[in-house]
Amino acid sequence: MTPAARYQAAIEVLDAILAGQTPEPALRAWGRSARFAGSKDRVAISDHVYDVLRNRGRAAALAGCTVPQATGRALILGLLRLQNVAVEDVFGQMPYGPSALSADEAKEHPTPDILSDTPDWLLALLKAEFGPDLEGLLAAMSTRAPVYLRVNTRKTTPEHVIADLAQAGVHAIADPRLATALEVQTGARKITATAAYQAGLVEVQDLSVQMAMAEIPVPQTGRILDYCAGAGGKSLAIAARSDADLTLHDKFPKRMGDVALRAERAGMVYQTREDAQLDHEVQFDVVLLDVPCSGSGTWRRDPMVRWRMTPETLAALQSEQAQILDRAVTLTAPRGLIIYMTCSLLRAENEDAVHAFLARHPQFDLLQSRRFDPRNASDGFFFAVLQAK
Template identity: 50%
Template sequence: MTPAARVAAAIELLDDILAGAPTEKALTVWARGHRFAGSKDRAAIRDLVYDAMRRRRSLAAIGGAQTGRGIMIGLARADETDLESVFSGVGYGPAPLSDEEKAAGTAPSEGAEALDCQDWLWPEFKASLGEEAAAAAMAALQARAPVHLRVNTRRTTLPEVQAQLAAAGSETQPHPLSPTALEVVSGARRLRNDPSVLSGAVEFQDAASQAVSDLVPLPEGGRFLDYCAGGGGKTLAIGARVRAELVAHDAAPRRMADLPARAARAGLAVRCVEPGNLASEGGFDTVLVDAPCSGSGSWRRDPQGKWALTPERLTELTALQGEILDLAARHVLPNGRLIYVTCSMLAQENGAQVAGFLARHPDWTGTVTRQFTPADGGDGFFFAELIAP
């Protein structure tokens, strides 16, 4: 496919996504219907779609329309691409620009539009982080997320992994957020099938997620419960650092389906417990609640989520977070730790949740809190440590 044909494909996909189709589903359906598109074409189109969705609002302003075509015109203008070479109608490329399209488009307004944020959310971000930090975080969300690896130091070392990956054509460098983190500088796409990944010596994990895992306190030989385990990435990171009894739980057990095999590759034992069986497990030294949230810290990876969040959905999430914290607290041993984590940057989901929990449980103590934002080099995360009486 020519570069122009890829842009035409991206326009078609963006129109489907703007109409409500999930991004990944739209990409899959398009690929099945266009078998002639090679892997490089599919990857390039995917990049165009995600780049456009991250900056959807500002690009629509520059391009003059909140449509797939308008957004891709905006992207071409923002990247100083020759419009006539792309919008030419040649080689399955998009049709030439009309006189109206040539005249349309303005610089995005300062604030929410320029930073690609919904109007109602921008004041919330400013109140949560402060205006300067909020602007830096939102600007970081406009770009692609870096690819980070977690090195399983039970199995190998960072220099060994770097040398192995370099020999296979992938360049990496240590990341300052965590001593186990590597940032992939080049060759990221070939890593999925790299022996280091397949053997469990390396896992894909955001550097800030690793930093949060590093902060989780757990005594050697202690009992650990990941209450909202999902895929279990933080459980594996913690298990690589501390020898302990590792138990994973999730309200939707299917999310943990791959965890036992991943743990075995990493040289760990993780026991998955379904909700109905958790009460018989007794207490834990550390219980981690990686709570369902807006995902605002990881919107680079899921830009559609940035545009789909509503005030009503945020209210639902904060209510759920409070309920989960109260339930998880029942499994903490006396003087044990309840760790509350979100991949959000919004105070309603973070500090306000901690304050609410302490108000409901005045015999508990809040100690450490930490907020990471994408401006720190990883995803946005919040961490809080609560101590049981």
């Protein structure tokens, strides 16, 4: 495909996303309808789509539109201007590229600041939180997210697995901030096909999550409950460093569908329990709560989250987070720990949720908390360790 044809494809995918599809299914659907496209074309089209979604406010403004007005065509036009790519090399390159610009589209617009990539109501919350650091944070959140691997030190060492991966065409380097974290430099799309991945030597896991999992106090024995287990990423990180008895639960058991395979690869032993069953269990030494949240820390990977969130969805999440925290109290042993985690940048879901919990449950103490973001780690992430008195 020509460069212009790839942009035309990105326009079509963006229009499908604006009509309500999520990015990955929209890209796959386009791929199925375009068997002629090679793997490099698909990668380029996906990059264009994600570049637009991460810079959506500025791309719309550079095409003379508001975010709700902007079509796929307008967003690609704005992206080209944002990236200083010659518009005439793309628009008007028929038959496969987008048609030539109209006189209205050809009008130039001033480049807006990076704050316009975030809806106003969210910007107000983030400004209150990050003050003068906000622009730097948003700039970091508008770039492509790096890919990190967690080395399963029960099975291998970072040095060995770096060499194994290199043989399979995946070039990864150790991150200076955490010995077991590798940053993938090239070949990220090949990871799941490598023997190292298939043998459970590595898992894909963001650096911030890995740093949090390395910092939290995890006992070597005793009983740990991963109450919002989902695909089991946090449990796998615990199993790599602890022999404690692991129990997994999720309100939606289907979300644990991948756990069995991942556990087998990594050598993790665990059991699952429904919520009602947990009342008949001995209480847990650690209850890990990787709660449902706004995902505002993962905007680089899932850029639509920023525009789909509303004050109402945030309020509903906050109330669910409080309910989950309250439920955990009944499951935690005396002197036991509740470890609360989110992938959110918002104080409302992090420190405020913890302080409200402590006010409701004065029998708990806050032992430790920390937040991560692209300026000191990778994705936005938060954890707090609460101990029962």
